Amino acid sequence: MVSEWQFEVPTAGSKHLPPDGRYMEALSSQGYGFEVAIADLVDNSIDAGAGNVVVHFLRDGDQLVSLVVVDDGKGMDENELDVAMTVGGRRGYDKKSLGMFGTGLKSASLSHANSVTVVSRTKRTRPAGRRWLMERAKHGFECDIIDPNYAQDFVDFYQGRPIAFQGTIVRWDDVKDFPNGGAGGQTDRYLQRTVNKLGLHLGLHLHRFLARDDFHITISVQDVRTGVEYANYGVESLDPFAYPVSGNSAYPSTFTAEIPALGQVHLDAHVWPPRSSLDEYKAFGAVVERSGFYFYRNDRLVQAGGWNNFRQPEQHLALARVAVDLPDDPEAKIFRLTVKKDGVQVSPEFVGSLEGAENEHGRTFAQYVVEAEHVYREARRHVGVARKAAVPPGRGIDPQVRQVIEEELPVLVHEEPLQFRWQKLANDKFFEIDQDGHVLLLNQHYRAALLGGRDGSLNDAPMVKSLIFLLMQDAFQRERMGSRLKDNIELWQSVLVAAARAELDRVAD
Ligand SMILES: Nc1ncnc2c1ncn2[C@@H]1O[C@H](COP(=O)(O)OP(=O)(O)OP(=O)(O)O)[C@@H](O)[C@H]1O
Ligand SMILES: [Mg+2]
Numbered sequence: 001m002v003s004e005w006q007f008e009v010p011t012a013g014s015k016h017l018p019p020d021g022r023y024m025e026a027l028s029s030q031g032y033g034f035e036v037a038i039a040d041l042v043d044n045s046i047d048a049g050a051g052n053v054v055v056h057f058l059r060d061g062d063q064l065v066s067l068v069v070v071d072d073g074k075g076m077d078e079n080e081l082d083v084a085m086t087v088g089g090r091r092g093y094d095k096k097s098l099g100m101f102g103t104g105l106k107s108a109s110l111s112h113a114n115s116v117t118v119v120s121r122t123k124r125t126r127p128a129g130r131r132w133l134m135e136r137a138k139h140g141f142e143c144d145i146i147d148p149n150y151a152q153d154f155v156d157f158y159q160g161r162p163i164a165f166q167g168t169i170v171r172w173d174d175v176k177d178f179p180n181g182g183a184g185g186q187t188d189r190y191l192q193r194t195v196n197k198l199g200l201h202l203g204l205h206l207h208r209f210l211a212r213d214d215f216h217i218t219i220s221v222q223d224v225r226t227g228v229e230y231a232n233y234g235v236e237s238l239d240p241f242a243y244p245v246s247g248n249s250a251y252p253s254t255f256t257a258e259i260p261a262l263g264q265v266h267l268d269a270h271v272w273p274p275r276s277s278l279d280e281y282k283a284f285g286a287v288v289e290r291s292g293f294y295f296y297r298n299d300r301l302v303q304a305g306g307w308n309n310f311r312q313p314e315q316h317l318a319l320a321r322v323a324v325d326l327p328d329d330p331e332a333k334i335f336r337l338t339v340k341k342d343g344v345q346v347s348p349e350f351v352g353s354l355e356g357a358e359n360e361h362g363r364t365f366a367q368y369v370v371e372a373e374h375v376y377r378e379a380r381r382h383v384g385v386a387r388k389a390a391v392p393p394g395r396g397i398d399p400q401v402r403q404v405i406e407e408e409l410p411v412l413v414h415e416e417p418l419q420f421r422w423q424k425l426a427n428d429k430f431f432e433i434d435q436d437g438h439v440l441l442l443n444q445h446y447r448a449a450l451l452g453g454r455d456g457s458l459n460d461a462p463m464v465k466s467l468i469f470l471l472m473q474d475a476f477q478r479e480r481m482g483s484r485l486k487d488n489i490e491l492w493q494s495v496l497v498a499a500a501r502a503e504l505d506r507v508a509d
Contacts, residue, residue: 024137027087027103028110034177034194035201036342037108041069041170042202042217043098043300043341044105048073051214052162055198057221062187064178065224067113068171070158075122075166084118085130085143095328098300101339105170108340110134113172119151120168127151185453195219195231200284203238208299210237240294240304240321242280247271247319247375255365257353261333265350267357268323269368274379275408291317295335295344297326302337303344310351311369315407320372391438391476393469396420398462405469418476420465422447422456430496431468433475433489440468446500449507 032040038055045053050073058066076084083089090102109116110132119129129146136142154171155163163169177194179186202210202217209215217235222228246252248271255267272281284290290305291313305321307313326344329335336345357365389410393402394417405411416438425432425443432441442464450461471492474485481489 021138021140024087024106024110024132024134024141027107028134030107030111030339032108032111032340033342034112035198036340037112038069038198039202039205040104040108040341042206045069045071045073045168046206046209046215046300047097047099048075048168050162050167051216053217054158054162055202055217055219057191057195057219058224059187059191059221059230060224062183063181064175064187064190066171066173067175068158068169070161070163070167070169072162072164072167075125075168076118076120076128077122077125078128081118081120081128081130082143085132096298098298098341100337103339104341106132109170109172110137112176114174114176115172117146117171117173118168119146119154119171121151121155121163121166123166127155129154191221191231195221195233199233199235200238200279202235204240204284204304205301206235207237207239207301208296210235211239238283239280240290240301241268241270241323243270243272243276243278245273247273248371250363250371251368253359253361253363253368255357255359255363255368257350257357257365259334259349259353261349262327262329265324265327265353267354267365269359269365269372270321270323271372271375272319272321274319274376287318288313288315291320292322293344294321294323295326296323297337297341300341302326302341306343308344308346308351309348310354316373316376317369319376320369388473390473391415392417394419394438396458397465397469398459401462401466412477415476418469418472420468428497430493430500433472435476438476440472442468443500446504449503450500452507 042053042055048071050071053069053071056068056070057064058068084105086102087106088102090099093100105118106116114134115131117129117131119127121127126148128148129151131144131146133144136144154169155167158167158169179190199219206217210217218232219235220232221230223230241252251269251271253269255269257265257267259265276282281287281290284304292305292307292311293303294301294305295303307317311317326335334347334350336347337343338345354365359368387409389412390405392411392413392415393405396419397405419437419439421439421441422444423432423441424445425441427443427445430443430446434441442461447456447461450464454460475481475489478485
């Protein structure tokens, strides 16, 4: 016989089972990207009322040693430092605050560094500090207390940049991402790439803060031994809706969705003008993935594009971007933020409410999406009329460049793709054309000089190859070259050889 179903599970007492220290490892393995982790620290600075935040990379010659985020916010006293270092320690948040889980500082930092030190001073209290070492945290959550003299020195080190009377320093050591040893300019390349990506990420996710006069983020690099500052640049606001002219004059327009559990949600629907080359459109990741919803929580961008099950991302939707300021939803009934604050999970009610969403003229949200697609398709059609078709780009051309060429130009699908190959040629030639094989040979002799010390690879020298690709279209599309084209090719040949020799001379200097 089946016994009766119990709707309540009966219990027989309880016991206290706090997590083991090893839980720290799980906490710091949530796949925080580097920029996402830094953004989490900057969130804390904003919550502390900071007007200036400095992201500081410290190097000792060719070796990167530490990463520091400093702010001039209100700082923390000893008790507040203890709360800050405790996982989930903070309780009770202001409605406007960016923090909500009480874990960001710990999980972001320990995802990227085996040691995180926090030193802070308030207007009323002397500098104090705490440190988590991953190894020690795992063995029973033992947190180190920083020597007060060092705390004072450390604050002095950042005096005026930007700490004045108060502020907080978060220092990462033993950073997992940093290259080991900097042989062959590895450190410089790492920094160039990382600083650039970080600037874009912060510029985008915090664009509403950066647009204000009283908030600044600076990224800088300094040598700890010589004190020399290498780079120091201000992060600029990167507003994903800052197009010069709308792609469709009926937009932007606000649509209102009704969600029974929450009330009204406003959707600010925009149509980008086609083929924009602005950073605000293209600078961060694939454009297709940047269409869709831009969710903001307290002015902080927490999702930069994506359709959240409303549509599949596809090229035709590329121009559609929708800003949504998340309504207050403390129990996360409809909108659930990821801990990393780089995405929002929405409940099916939200997607359902989009069907009925309308703007003041009675247009539906679905119509908006169709109209945004239409602008994209029309622009493509006009390109087909105005632009001459090209031979498809093939091996040797960087995939990113290939993608743009294919987006921008109608491609002659029946033609063999045009390949690039480096080969030994006579020194008075920069290139040779193999019309039958659809290959453009480049003179191997000049390769190292053009690469300026970087390693050669299949898709190297994208700049030179792209220019030659554009230049040589006629040569590959005609059966026989006319005298004008032949003369042009000779002209290009001599100019390019001269340029390549000039590159060689520079290397020799
Ligand atoms: N730069 C800072 N200046 C002042 N206080 C800070 C700073 N960084 C952290 N704190 C304090 O430490 C607490 C814990 O920070 P943490 O980032 O771990 O969690 P949170 O910001 O509360 O929530 P979330 O997990 O959503 O980020 C903060 O709530 C804040 O009180
Ligand atoms: Mg936080």
